[in-house]
Amino acid sequence: MLPEPDVQLCHALASDLRAAGYASAALRDAWGAQADDAVARGLRGPAERALAGRDDALAVLGRLWGLGLTVSRAEADAALPTLGVDGAAALGLVALDADAGRVRPAVLVRPQAFADEEGEVEWWIASDLDEAALGGPLPEDHVLGVGGASQTLARLQLTRRGGTALDLGTGCGIQALRLRRLVDRVVATDISERALRFTRLNALLNDVDGIDTRLGSLFEPVGDETFDRVASNPPFVITPRVEGVPAYEYRDGGMEGDALVATVIREVGAHLAPGGIAQSLGNWEYHDGESGLDRVSGWVGDGLDAWVIEREVLDPLAYAELWVRDGGTVPGTPAYARLVEAWLEDFARRGVTGVGFGYVLVRRPLAGSPTLTRYERVAGGGEAGFGPHLADCLAAHDRAALLDDDDLADSVLRVAPDVTEARHHRPGEGDPSVIELRQGGGFARTIEVDPALAALVGACDGDLPVGTLVDAIAQLMEVDAAHLRADVLPRVRELLVTGFLSFED
Ligand SMILES: C[S@@+](CC[C@H](N)C(=O)[O-])C[C@H]1O[C@@H](n2cnc3c(N)ncnc32)[C@H](O)[C@@H]1O
Numbered sequence: 001m002l003p004e005p006d007v008q009l010c011h012a013l014a015s016d017l018r019a020a021g022y023a024s025a026a027l028r029d030a031w032g033a034q035a036d037d038a039v040a041r042g043l044r045g046p047a048e049r050a051l052a053g054r055d056d057a058l059a060v061l062g063r064l065w066g067l068g069l070t071v072s073r074a075e076a077d078a079a080l081p082t083l084g085v086d087g088a089a090a091l092g093l094v095a096l097d098a099d100a101g102r103v104r105p106a107v108l109v110r111p112q113a114f115a116d117e118e119g120e121v122e123w124w125i126a127s128d129l130d131e132a133a134l135g136g137p138l139p140e141d142h143v144l145g146v147g148g149a150s151q152t153l154a155r156l157q158l159t160r161r162g163g164t165a166l167d168l169g170t171g172c173g174i175q176a177l178r179l180r181r182l183v184d185r186v187v188a189t190d191i192s193e194r195a196l197r198f199t200r201l202n203a204l205l206n207d208v209d210g211i212d213t214r215l216g217s218l219f220e221p222v223g224d225e226t227f228d229r230v231a232s233n234p235p236f237v238i239t240p241r242v243e244g245v246p247a248y249e250y251r252d253g254g255m256e257g258d259a260l261v262a263t264v265i266r267e268v269g270a271h272l273a274p275g276g277i278a279q280s281l282g283n284w285e286y287h288d289g290e291s292g293l294d295r296v297s298g299w300v301g302d303g304l305d306a307w308v309i310e311r312e313v314l315d316p317l318a319y320a321e322l323w324v325r326d327g328g329t330v331p332g333t334p335a336y337a338r339l340v341e342a343w344l345e346d347f348a349r350r351g352v353t354g355v356g357f358g359y360v361l362v363r364r365p366l367a368g369s370p371t372l373t374r375y376e377r378v379a380g381g382g383e384a385g386f387g388p389h390l391a392d393c394l395a396a397h398d399r400a401a402l403l404d405d406d407d408l409a410d411s412v413l414r415v416a417p418d419v420t421e422a423r424h425h426r427p428g429e430g431d432p433s434v435i436e437l438r439q440g441g442g443f444a445r446t447i448e449v450d451p452a453l454a455a456l457v458g459a460c461d462g463d464l465p466v467g468t469l470v471d472a473i474a475q476l477m478e479v480d481a482a483h484l485r486a487d488v489l490p491r492v493r494e495l496l497v498t499g500f501l502s503f504e505d
Pocket residue numbers: 143144145146147149150153168169170171172173174175189190191192195216217218232233234235236249250251252253254
């Protein structure tokens with residue numbers, strides 16, 4: 001059954017969901033925090049138990065579309081006074097078991113709270129029934145709901161306005177909805193007609209216009225159009241191309257190894273307007289003698305800026321187990337062992353020694369603007385505020401890159417409010433042997449600094465220029481001021497790009 005994104009019926013559904021108070025916080029209250037966390041892990045028993053005996057609209061809708069359980073027709077009709085069960089069936093969201101008077105969920109419709117600089121929103125996102133609701137492995141055409149990776153990319157998106165955006169591989173449409181808050185028009189593409197129907201339905205349900213859905217692979221549906229923003233959570237999972245290994249549309253682009261992510265990164269530059277920025281999640285392979293980050297740098301087109309952040313690297317076995325389990329095959333079964341073996345054979349045959357996971361930002365620089373090339377490993381952070389942080393870091397990079405050292409010395413800087421300092425002393429010794437600066441937000445970076453840089457950062461309170469502060473520190477430490485400037489200023493640039501320091505005005 002395909003979702004049928006009908007305008008009137010979607011509005012009726014939105015009205016019923018609103019009237020029922022069907023929202024993230026209300027559901028979490030209804031079934032409790034622990035049960036809510038369990039639902040996110042795919043365990044719905046505790047939530048079901050918490051709702052037992054309740055027949056109010058929130059509980060009925062929570063059972064039906066929050067957990068994917070059947071409810072009685074009478075309960076469902078009462079919970080959907082405007083849409084009715086027949087309307088929900090016409091939208092493709094339920095199936096009717098007429099003899100038994102039961103209503104079966106055909107999809108999940110979950111509330112999704114989201115906050116950005118534009119404010120807070122609560123969306124309802126329809127997607128396919130998950131493993132818990134299906135009671136087994138997912139079908140290959142499964143359309144994913146809002147998962148951990150979706151939320152990571154949504155939070156990572158730069159909070160920068162633009163005219164047009166592309167969401168490549170839109171799935172249920174979450175990135176498109178997110179982008180539409182910042183741009184006037186979003187093109188959302190997918191190879192799955194089912195996914196595009198979910199995207200249209202979710203846009204109607206949440207009263208979001210300006211999302212144009214297009215069917216097709218990679219950049220084919222957009223021809224030579226260019227965009228101010230591109231976001232893609234592509235099907236990046238590396239999957240062996242052998243008989244008997246399922247190829248899920250939502251996570252597997254049908255190419256060998258990391259070729260799909262490579263293609264997205266290689267081709268995205270041609271679809272960026274000047275100053276345009278693409279952000280993508282990705283997996284990349286490590287081969288004997290070739291680091292994954294070097295591999296990614298080979299994919300970025302000439303003349304483009306790149307900032308690539310690798311969050312973690314998994315060894316082949318850990319990678320295989322992660323994705324075999326994700327597909328719904330349970331450890332301890334023969335199928336699990338067989339699939340893990342297929343992954344290990346594929347990796348061994350192609351000389352893959354590990355797989356990196358991270359974020360890729362590609363920018364088409366404006367004429368005359370500074371260029372950016374950063375490939376780094378950063379393991380920390382991730383809870384919130386990635387997008388604004390990254391936007392600030394990018395702006396600081398661009399500004400600092402236009403300053404020579406004298407200009408930088410004339411700049412007034414301020415230490416970010418989330419930065420703390422840790423000093424480690426050998427027992428009994430007065431001077432620290434290690435000084436660290438730690439970032440509380442952003443990517444939660446920790447860097448080791450020497451006493452001069454620690455003193456400078458501590459003194460950056462938005463008052464005196466950096467050069468004046470460095471000269472005073474040189475005097476106190478009885479070292480040559482010019483030498484200290486030359487030593488410290490490159491590191492000040494790095495502290496600006498990583499968000500430890502910011503320009504005062
Ligand atoms: C990991 S899901 C991401 C869904 C959604 N954007 C999100 O962030 O949750 C990847 C999506 O890419 C789609 N896809 C797979 N192969 C594709 C291709 N060659 N071109 C475009 N989209 C593709 C899948 O159907 C799926 O909807």
